[in-house]
Amino acid sequence: MISVLERCYNVLHGRRSSTVSSSSAVTLSSSTYCNSFLGKHIRRHIFDTVKFRVTKLDHNLYDIIWPSVKKLPKEVGFRDALEQDYPLGIVAPDIYAYTVFREFLDPIIKDYNYIDINQELLHPVTKFMEGDRYLVSEIDLDPQRKYVLSGTLNTTRNLADFELPKSLNHGQLELVERIITSVLLGKEVAKALYPLTSELEIEEKGSGTYYTMNEVLEDPSEAKLLLSNNGLLIPLWNIPDSERLHGSHWPYGRGVFISNGANLAVWVNVLDHLRIVTCSDKNHPGAIGQIFSRISRLMVVLDQNMKFIFDEKLGYLSSRPSAVGNTLQFKLTMRLPYLIKEPDNLKHLCAVRGLTHSRSTNTTDVVKLGNQQCLGITEQQCFEDITTAVANIIQLEKDLAMSNSLHIAAIFLNIFKKKKLAQSA
Incomplete structure (x- = not known):
């Protein structure tokens, strides 16, 4: 070796x-x-x-x-x-x-995470919201639906009394799955996910449905289609050489909880004990406040019912070293037809604002933007930072569109002037 x-x-x-x-x-x-x-x-x-x-x-x-x-x-x-x-x-x-x-x-x-290498690490305590401020956040980055096509938010947790899923045996995988699903399928989670729903409706419908990983991986899979259509599907690494990531018992003891509204999924024992993914409404893709509020309410319930691994330097730990700290990972799919014309400039604009940037392989003017830093800052600060950064990118796109419109208008004006001069001559 x-x-x-x-x-x-x-x-x-x-x-x-x-x-x-x-x-x-x-x-x-x-x-x-x-x-x-x-x-x-x-x-x-x-x-x-x-x-x-x-x-x-x-x-x-x-x-x-x-x-x-x-x-x-x-x-x-x-x-x-x-x-x-x-x-x-x-x-x-x-x-x-x-x-x-x-x-x-x-x-x-x-x-x-943009932290000085010589700086001593000390991750702050969890702070999703201040009072009830973010219980129902109305922040929508793109009310007109011109720029934001979809939005998702990921967060990761691991239980304090267990090894990561790849190192668990059959019995331990079952136990972790049972601990997590018993909370997810309970009334507290239902109330957190649907705060405006009546007690009677919660009693009748519950919080959502849990699918085993075998149900997700079967072909065709109703669960996988539902997840894919709503942007809730994560890389499953279901490949022959997957033992390095999953251990020797894949896909046993794994699964996914899908909320009734199909706007939130909790992956259980897939690399981490919990990986939560939520998506914005298709009619309001830029409603980043809603997905942050949903995660905030859910995490309050999970924190009350489970104990998670927390390191005072690195915060919440994950199998993915890029997702430690508060572990929040926003991802917005956006159409930026003017900024994309100068890809190097767009990449620089994202970098200086702390945003990750990747091009879509399917269309020429679509990019995916996300927050890069999730260590050393609270959840609330992370939300405010990406809200400000993406709003700024959208404003730059608007400015370029306006400049281009004015430029085209000026060209047409000059053409008309030349025609008038020719006619008068």
Whole structure:
């Protein structure tokens, strides 16, 4: 494994090692997905410090960096999904990795979250709302539905008394599933998801439906279609070589809860114990306040009924090192026909506002924007930051559209003037 790690180091730095046999157990390729964050931070002295370490569950450095160095499956969309779900090119094979490999992981996580590498980490306590201020937020970034096509919000939690799902046995997977679903299918969650619904209606309809992972993966799958149509589907990594992500018992003990309105899903034991995804209304895709309010109300109930892993430095921990801290990840699909004409400028505009940016592969003027920072700030601050940043991007798009309209109007005015002059002559 040490020789494999040496090859990994060379791959991440764009070099090939001639001293290591190519018959090694793991085949590496310099053409694999190598993230710039990882290449920048895996320095020789750090690498030599951590390469001999293993966690309590016997995971080593390769188990963290493999997405950036291993040859990937050739399935369509696998690479894109991996880059979106794991933008840092690393995974946390267990919770202990954050402590055992702290010298390696902390600088990467800080850099990604715009935190000075020399700054001491201290994540603030949870703060979704101030009083009742965000219980029903009316903030809609695009009331006219001209720019925002859809909006989603993810958040992740792991139970304090259990290992991550990939390390659980059959009985433990069942127990975690039972603990979580008993809360999700209860009245408290129903009241949180539908605050304006009567007690009688809640009694009759409940909060939602739980589907096992086998029901989701079957073909055709009613649950999967429902999730996909509402933007609630996450990468499931249901591939032959999925043991590195899921462990040896996939898909047993996994599933997804879907709310009655199909606007919220809670994935259970898929990489993390809970991964909550909620989507904006199709008639109000820019209603970012509604999805934040929905998550806020749900998390109040979950926090009262379950205890989650929380690190005073890194906040809530996840199998995805890019989703620690408050773990909130907003994603807005937007149409920006004028800003997209200068893609490099748009990328810069997003970067300076703390937004992630990716192009849609289907259409030329559609982009996906999201918040990058979720560490070192409260949930409330995260919501306010992305609201301000996206509103600013929309205003820039409007300004460009107006400038273009004025330019076209000026051209037509000049044409008419020339025609009048020609006629008078």
